[in-house]
Amino acid sequence: MRLRNRIQIKTDDQIRTMRRAGLVVAEGLAEMVAAAVPGATTGELDQIGRDVIARHGATSNFLGYGAEWGIAPYPGVACISVNEVIVHGIPGERVLKDGDIVSIDYGAILDGWHGDAARTALVGEVSDEVRELSEHTRESMWAGISQITPGARIGDISAAVELSLESHEHPYGNVRDYTGHGIGTEMHMEPDVPNWGRAHRGPRITTGMCLCVEPMATLGDEDNVTLDDDWTVQTLDGSWSSHWENTVAVTEKGLWILTEPDGGEAELRARGVPFGPLD
Template sequence: MIELKSAAEIERMRTTGQFVAQMLAEVGERAQVGVNLLYLELHVRERIRERGAESCYWDYAPSFGRGPFRNVICLSVNDAVLHGLPHDYTLRDGDVLTADLAVGIDGWVADAARTVIVGTAAAEDVRLVRATEEALAAGIEVARPGNRLGDVSAAIEAVATAHGYSVNREFGGHGLGRTMHEDPHVSNAGRAGRGMTLRAGMTLALEPWFAATTDRIVFDPDGWTIRSADGSRTAHSEHTIAITDDGPSVLTRLPQHAASA
């Protein structure tokens, strides 16, 4: 069941989205050589407490996880791309770090992710990160009333294909609003003109993620951290958007970043 949100409810989600965006910006600024992942986790944990927000991750226990998640942010390094457990790891020059954050404020949720390169950036890693950002922008652009869900998936996949990356279909985007995961599932690959018709008031998290040389994944023994099956580098970009009669509205973008995806 899909709950259409009113304009007022979308603005409440935007308030949450602005906080999520600010947290990801702060993590990106602090992700320097020599910084421990646990420091980044504790920073976000404290900021959530100060804001009076609620982590969507704490005690999250889906079927694929091993026990409840007991962190407030996912931090995934290099070949890890999704659900990375913050742990005692010190960032090194050239590491690729993905931060993924979902919180609720006053009952409304927003979810976003950003990949940054620590220190010296290898050209192939820059290209991978930019491909996910371009794919996210392409998916957002077609998220308009009257288009189909498959149009969003196809737009994301087309960017991946153009860059030479294959797309995993097991994990993708999703609806959200009062909770972190709502209908519908938004695949990062699909056929244009297929799927449900998009309507004003739908709120979606679009999240293209690619690995450099595979679309297959493996899980760490922790049951959470998802890695590329061949150990290749990964990247992940995500925004929460609202579909409106005036077009897509990005709820997890800071005002100064309005020109970028």
């Protein structure tokens, strides 16, 4: 491991360890998404995430987060954000209903290395508008990921996410207050990876970087407010939102999506992006 302009550059073996953490994250997200059905509570989903972490001997990078800044420590292992909640929804007694949209952000640590990803779950029968919101947010994530290559710049990712969200007839709100980020021995590291911006700007991407790309989009405006619990962020206009995220490693062979079960092979190959696992 070394630092380049304060950005952590990983060795192949360190990326392999991050892949192990990423697979824990992928497994937990898959189980929580499957359990996001009418009648389930957000607290029950969080317990599934806890069980997966314990099963693999991992630890949570969400639980207790924030204490060092003097705010209330985050009480869950997953941020579970329903409908108008954009991010950082606290799991508890809220009951999911048919037609809800639920964003689940989740992470894990193995041997000191972090994984972090988010998925949007559709509860029961949802409207076409809600289904398209989730799919178009997911598409924008992959549009950004597809721009990651040695020699490109962080702004190339940002511009691609923004362009993707703006390419649809519906005028989605692109939440600018929260960004993707570097990841490694900490969950949030340099560089920031905004979901909007100009191409060819920002830090240059190199082999050994690990980045989280995570667009958040709403059916209305991007304006938001943080509630009195210090965590829950919801839209000001009450519009519903979606959140997708993956941890991406830049290897000598291409990209390895550390939080996808197949390493991102199917999505990357479909977009003509080199797939670079270190298996």
